[in-house]
Amino acid sequence: MSGRIRVAVTGLGVRTPAGNDVKTFWSTLLDGRSTARTISSFDASGLPVGFACQVPDFDPGDYVTGKQARRMDRTTLLAVCAAADAIGDAGPTEVPPERRAVVTGTGLGGNETAESTLLGPGGPTALYVPKVMHNAAAAFVSMRHRILGPSLTVSTACASGGHAIGEGLRLLRDGSADLVVAGGAEACVSPTILLAFHRCGALSQRVAEPERASRPFDAARDGFVLAEGAAFVVLERLDDAVRRGARVYAELAGYGRTSDAHHLTTPDPDGAGAERCVRQALADARLSPADVTHVNAHGSGTPLNDVTEARVIARLAGQAPVTSIKSVIGHAIGAAGAIEAVASALTLHELLAPPTINLDAQDPLCEIDVIRRPRPIAPGAVLSNSFAFGGHNASLVFAPNT
Template sequence: MAPPARPPIAVTGLGVVSPAGHTVEEFWRTVASGHSTAAALDDPALARHRVRLGCRVAALPPDGPVPAKDARRLDPFALYGTLAALAAHRDAGHPEPPPGRSAIVVGTAVGGRTTSDRESALYTEHGPLRVSPLMPLVTMPNAAAAQIAMRLGWSGPALTIATTCASGADAIGHGALLLASGRADVVVAGGCEATLTPVTLAAFGNLGAHSQRNDEPARASRPFDTERDGFVMGEGAGFLVLERLHDARARGARPYALLAGYGSSSDAYHLSNPRPDGAGAVAAMRAALADAGLTAADIAHVNAHGTSTVHNDRAEAAALRTVFGPHGVPVTSTKGAVGHLIGAAGAVELIAAVQAMNTRRVPPTANHEKTEEGLDLDVVHTAARPIRSGAALSNSFGFGGHNSTLVVTPL
């Protein structure tokens, strides 16, 4: 028996805090220009590090919706997430579902790493009495979901998902499932992360996954490029408001797109390396296409995971060839511009995919000059490219073999 048709899910609000800007307009303008936001990190603690670069969020305006006193008590990951979620809610026209009919789904890989590292340093230097009693509340991965719920006054489920670099995409996918099952009427979903700390950078540098192009940071993140040497870490948040289409139209909302498909899978292979043939990614993409009722031919462009690491780019290229055929679809990676936002990446990149779909213009992959031989991808680079009207597919893959794919379609 065929499963019952689910109601169309609309994207009615967008919010972003990123190295490319604190509004969707600023973010999209930077990404569409192909400009990289990577820079040297001015932190004396990094002097002996292999990695001394990243894509950092610029100073936030002092008069934002979170008072300065409250902001100081939040880890940056939760602050970024709260600001992006509130911006998305505002952009959607402040929808207010009945009590208990809301949901918040947040993706993050690690939670309050900035605070955790700072308090650990205080403990090492000064002893246990200097550790803040608020540390458990500030660093817990669900801190962002709790803050968003309190700011909105929403009493429905407030959930946190951790699938490393696929967390933001999985949060959005699960938000859509809550709407489709009738368990919520309005969902705020996305991801947030702030991991540009000395300890984290040291770990990824020692792992060999992070670019060490410290002398030319703006050229360091090079997805699918023959000269790539690792990803560049970023920070920030992206959130979307999701509603059933008929509910959105009933209240006069103007949706950006339909969230038509969601697929996820596990490589069940290795903690850090993907399956070389991209089989897990293929499964996620095909599941998302089937969920959307589409075929590969319906996809006008792909926002790739595109980390700029050797193994991940090769595995994703193999997966894209399997699903779309050689040179089958224009591909871009937002990470060339804003770096790898870890748990926030999938959400921020889906916002870029929605913008590209609606403007019919795929942003160039920043720093990409020559595609590695054998990848057989149509990587958009140098300048933005006009595309036909059609659906967009966004990939997010994470450590541990987590694969997540989202498909959006125009209205």
């Protein structure tokens, strides 16, 4: 990989249904404990699907004042807390504010504010626009940490978090920044979004057993479980990280981004766009499919997406064991790719891959090695995929720090 900038992952921060810190998040994934529950934040008894994966015991009080919190949507609050933890985890840096950047991803932005205003009395307040705008999270993270370089927002549905981290990699490589805080956030567990996804046939209907509803690659899968959350990483040049003695979780070695240009909500059945995305990411990392030792799949648990992705994985990295952590934490839309990127970095750092739960009988059309219990992996490339409504594809390749 000589001749170009190598990029290290030196900080991680999460707010997820599996935990509000990286240690708890990782433990829950390895234990394979489903986080799907009956919704607690509002009365969902009248909805056809009344369960989701929500962030438990979320309290932003240690990060923002009450006045500040009233100016932020829940999506932004999740982002601010996760980003602050990632920055703290990375440790002190001498990078000047002008050379720092932030990139956030979100699919729905300030959805909680938008929905409560739409359904509630009185109409919008003076804070409505600042709370619902998609770039609010990037703005607040930059203000809190005095990030004076690029402050960007990506919105590509379920690929938003993956794209945000990939674009952070590009900022470092093209010299626009020396340190990047990148990730995604989403707070979309709401009556309108649940009903909308239900009506388009995307959600699992297993209302009698929510814990078993998210079942990627299983023959009896019937849709995803809606989730919320946030995850951020700190990226910096590997040489800089080594020089300051930082802990390096992994190298972010490659990034791919393509479009299906096929259908707004249905993947191209032959997976051509997704395959080009994976090939692009591997080529960017200067690696081959044979170098992949683990795949953190998009694995949404929807019938068409899982088959399409499995075909792509089988063609390119058929020997690699595969995990979908959505089986544990559900699908957090714009935050999903970022949460899965954190899991991928941890998998490589620990050389241990978490399981895919609820896999009772694997779909014979998904001819890949899906992990059912924690499994040690060999040092090598870890591929993380995000494939979204709109045909947006993002793939990240993480590699050992060698």
